[in-house]
Amino acid sequence: MFNKIILIGRLTREPELRYTPNGTPVSKFTLAVDRRVSKQGEKEADFIDIVTWQKKAEVCANYLGKGRLVAVEGRLQIRSYEDNQGIRRKAAEVVAETVKFLDRAKESQQQDGEGPGPDDFISESSYDDTPF
Numbered sequence: 001m002f003n004k005i006i007l008i009g010r011l012t013r014e015p016e017l018r019y020t021p022n023g024t025p026v027s028k029f030t031l032a033v034d035r036r037v038s039k040q041g042e043k044e045a046d047f048i049d050i051v052t053w054q055k056k057a058e059v060c061a062n063y064l065g066k067g068r069l070v071a072v073e074g075r076l077q078i079r080s081y082e083d084n085q086g087i088r089r090k091a092a093e094v095v096a097e098t099v100k101f102l103d104r105a106k107e108s109q110q111q112d113g114e115g116p117g118p119d120d121f122i123s124e125s126s127y128d129d130t131p132f
């Protein structure tokens with residue numbers, strides 16, 4: 001079977017960094033990915049949840065922010081959960097294997113420390129113990 005997704009989009013918010021009970025870092029953010037312009041000339045976008053693990057999760061949380069342009073390569077994962085009312089729900093998300101920064105960080109983000117630039121790939125294998 002083959003499950004591969006490649007997306008280019010902008011973050012809609014700051015990445016959220018959490019840790020699993022065993023201390024594994026995991027971050028989650030949402031990408032706005034433009035669709036083709038509609039016949040009426042209106043731009044439309046899809047909003048896709050992205051999950052990153054391990055060192056990649058920490059780097060994304062430290063160096064990405066709202067509005068940053070990134071390329072994400074990963075796999076689609078459908079997750080089931082129970083909401084606050086006890087109703088069974090499903091959520092689709094992309095588990096990122098590679099995240100590439102496509103634009104430069106704003107000056108305030110660059111001053112926070114030495115980190116990966118826009119030409120650096122962040123890649124490592126993904127894990128399945130999502131705390132979200």
